[in-house]
Amino acid sequence: xxxxxxxxxxxxxxxxxxxxxxxxxxxxxxxxxxxxxxxxxxxxxxxxxxxxxxxxxxxxxxxxxxxxxxxxxxxxxxxxxxxxxxxxxxxxxxxxxxxxxxxxxxxxxxxxxxxxxxxxxxxxxxxxxxxxxxxxxxxxxxxxxxxxxxxxxxxxxxxxxxxxxxxxxxxxxxxxxxxxxxxxxxxxxxxxxxxxxxxxxxxxxxxxxxxxxxxxxxxxxxxxxxxxxxxxxxxxxxxxxxxxxxxxxxxxxxxxxxxxxxxxxxxxxxxxxxxxxxxxxxx
Amino acid sequence: xxxxxxxxxxxxxxxxxxxxxxxxxxxxxxxxxxxxxxxxxxxxxxxxxxxxxxxxxxxxxxxxxxxxxxxxxxxxxxxxxxxxxxxxxxxxxxxxxxxxxxxxxxxxxxxxxxxxxxxxxxxxxxxxxxxxxxxxxxxxxxxxxxxxxxxxxxxxxxxxxxxxxxxxxxxxxxxxxxxxxxxxxxxxxxxxxxxxxxxxxxxxxxxxxxxxxxxxxxxxxxxxxxxxxxxxxxxxxxxxxxxxxxxxxxxxxxxxxxxxxxxxxxxxxxxxxxxxxxxxxxxxxxxxxxxxxxxxxxxxxxxxxxxxxxxxxxxxxxxxxxxxxxxxxxxxxxxxxxxxxxxxxxxxxxxxxxxxxxxxxx
Numbered sequence: 001x002x003x004x005x006x007x008x009x010x011x012x013x014x015x016x017x018x019x020x021x022x023x024x025x026x027x028x029x030x031x032x033x034x035x036x037x038x039x040x041x042x043x044x045x046x047x048x049x050x051x052x053x054x055x056x057x058x059x060x061x062x063x064x065x066x067x068x069x070x071x072x073x074x075x076x077x078x079x080x081x082x083x084x085x086x087x088x089x090x091x092x093x094x095x096x097x098x099x100x101x102x103x104x105x106x107x108x109x110x111x112x113x114x115x116x117x118x119x120x121x122x123x124x125x126x127x128x129x130x131x132x133x134x135x136x137x138x139x140x141x142x143x144x145x146x147x148x149x150x151x152x153x154x155x156x157x158x159x160x161x162x163x164x165x166x167x168x169x170x171x172x173x174x175x176x177x178x179x180x181x182x183x184x185x186x187x188x189x190x191x192x193x194x195x196x197x198x199x200x201x202x203x204x205x206x207x208x209x210x211x212x213x214x215x216x217x218x219x220x221x222x223x224x225x226x227x228x229x230x231x232x233x234x235x236x237x238x239x240x241x242x243x244x245x246x247x248x249x250x251x252x253x254x255x256x257x258x259x260x261x262x263x264x265x266x267x268x269x270x271x272x273x274x275x276x277x278x279x280x281x282x283x
Numbered sequence: 284x285x286x287x288x289x290x291x292x293x294x295x296x297x298x299x300x301x302x303x304x305x306x307x308x309x310x311x312x313x314x315x316x317x318x319x320x321x322x323x324x325x326x327x328x329x330x331x332x333x334x335x336x337x338x339x340x341x342x343x344x345x346x347x348x349x350x351x352x353x354x355x356x357x358x359x360x361x362x363x364x365x366x367x368x369x370x371x372x373x374x375x376x377x378x379x380x381x382x383x384x385x386x387x388x389x390x391x392x393x394x395x396x397x398x399x400x401x402x403x404x405x406x407x408x409x410x411x412x413x414x415x416x417x418x419x420x421x422x423x424x425x426x427x428x429x430x431x432x433x434x435x436x437x438x439x440x441x442x443x444x445x446x447x448x449x450x451x452x453x454x455x456x457x458x459x460x461x462x463x464x465x466x467x468x469x470x471x472x473x474x475x476x477x478x479x480x481x482x483x484x485x486x487x488x489x490x491x492x493x494x495x496x497x498x499x500x501x502x503x504x505x506x507x508x509x510x511x512x513x514x515x516x517x518x519x520x521x522x523x524x525x526x527x528x529x530x531x532x533x534x535x536x537x538x539x540x541x542x543x544x545x546x547x548x549x550x551x552x553x554x555x556x557x558x559x560x561x562x563x564x565x566x567x568x569x570x571x572x573x574x575x576x577x578x579x580x581x582x583x584x585x586x587x588x589x590x591x592x593x594x595x596x597x598x599x600x601x602x603x604x605x606x607x608x609x610x611x612x613x614x615x616x617x618x619x620x621x622x623x624x625x626x627x628x629x630x631x632x633x634x635x636x637x638x639x640x641x642x643x644x645x
Contacts (some may be wrong), residue, residue: 174369177336181385182430183357192382196373 091214101164203273285347
């Protein structure tokens with residue numbers, strides 16, 4: 001404990017934390033509130049700080065039929081699209097980074113360091129920088145409006161490769177040698193020893209990359225044109241900006257609340273492993 | 284079981300560093316051989332070449348009559364115990380021991396039998412379901428040995444397996460390794476920098492220095508008849524005293540202050556007038572009750588009490604010298620007349636550091 005146990009010492013930290021929580025939580029609460037009123041009340045700013053009566057109707061409408069004027073697809077479809085995209089990106093990133101980090105750390109081959117530095121350099125080139133050539137390639141391959149086009153360009157990951165590399169470098173050399181003597185070749189060593197040891201690191205990465213994938217905006221905006229391929233982040237945006245109709249704020253807010261759930265669930269469910277993966281060094 | 288034969292084995296690292304400079308050595312079947320030397324002398328490299336973890340730059344290694352230079356570690360029929368145990372942290376003790384057997388396709392009931400036998404032998408039966416992290420250092424060490432035992436290899440290789448343990452446990456495990464060897468009678472090669480481990484465990488000690496073998500022999504041979512200054516000062520604690528002298532007759536050597544020591548003419552035959560280094564172990568130097576005109580005198584300045592023995596540090600004929608006395612011996616004072624039985628006086632060549640024994644090729 002840094003502070004002494006005084007009354008002030010107990011109260012002040014709590015006050016500071018509570019203020020912080022309020023600042024973060026109030027907009028979320030407002031979105032939740034807005035999703036329980038009808039369109040007119042929200043539009044007029046007559047919302048109270050207590051929930052309204054339209055909650056079930058709003059959510060039912062948005063999940064199963066959608067805001068017809070703007071997105072033309074039920075949010076259920078968008079949730080599924082977003083979920084698939086985030087899942088494929090997260091799993092793909094982990095799979096490809098594991099393998100490349102394994103190659104870089106445990107094998108000696110010509111241009112090993114060159115390969116490592118090339119991967120490292122791509123950290124400087126996020127999707128936004130290389131967006132035109134990437135779009136061109138994906139379009140030429142006929143991958144527009146497909147899950148492959150949506151996810152493949154985002155799967156290569158220097159960050160994850162670096163993270164796994166750092167982790168692998170802490171695996172004692174003797175463990176590799178013991179495996180060799182125990183008759184485990186490269187594939188067995190990877191499967192039997194390295195993967196089980198990396199589980200917490202993988203979990204931490206999964207959480208981070210799932211949220212990264214879920215929050216993608218620019219890439220899905222470019223690559224998808226069909227309504228049944230749009231992701232929920234795009235959907236929200238479309239609902240808010242309308243040309244000649246009233247923005248159905250209650251529906252947009254309900255969608256936002258729904259969009260919040262999967263990432264929150266992932267974090268909550270994997271929190272234990274996530275924290276372990278970021279701090280644990282036991283080997 | 285098998286013998287291990289090395290023939291002018293060399294290791295040159297990329298970059299030109301020669302870690303092992305042509306070593307020939309035979310480890311007979313069932314023998315416990317200890318490779319002993321200071322860090323960087325190439326002993327671990329040599330062991331790793333036998334294990335197949337390090338490529339062999341020259342010469343041949345054969346295990347049980349089969350040259351294994353190009354054989355995978357897992358096919359060499361050896362088992363290795365590592366310094367930091369190298370247990371698989373995510374596997375239970377049972378799985379740690381069974382892993383190598385499973386990879387070789389050993390039948391399940393055979394694995395279960397071998398693991399149970401090894402666990403009983405090492406008294407680790409209660410821990411079979413635990414993960415290594417739930418074990419103490421000594422228990423982990425036992426599991427590491429168990430993993431080696433279940434393979435029933437032709438040779439056991441130990442790479443400083445005791446150096447991670449605390450002093451008390453080290454003594455205990457040392458004894459257990461020796462007992463285990465007496466039971467299993469397996470060819471064993473044990474690397475250490477600890478002379479006590481070498482003396483207590485070995486049938487055959489190989490003292491290495493700078494990538495070469497200094498001496499091979501039983502622990503007593505190495506203690507009693509060191510073949511060089513290096514071996515003489517490396518084995519024994521405190522180290523053997525070395526004082527320069529000149530041979531004055533066929534069995535006498537004169538020190539710098541004119542005092543004399545007798546040596547055994549049957550063992551050493553240096554030329555008269557030759558400059559030599561005279562070696563005398565602290566525990567073999569004797570205190571004379573009365574000063575004689577030709578007796579070397581130790582001018583003692585520090586006394587160390589070790590419980591069973593007392594070490595008297597000082598100078599003799601102008602050079603640092605240590606004398607070990609039993610603690611209950613009378614205080615000999617500050618100026619101590621020293622003598623030694625001729626059989627305990629060693630002579631070394633000043634230039635090469637080799638022993639001047641008649642059969643110097645020991």
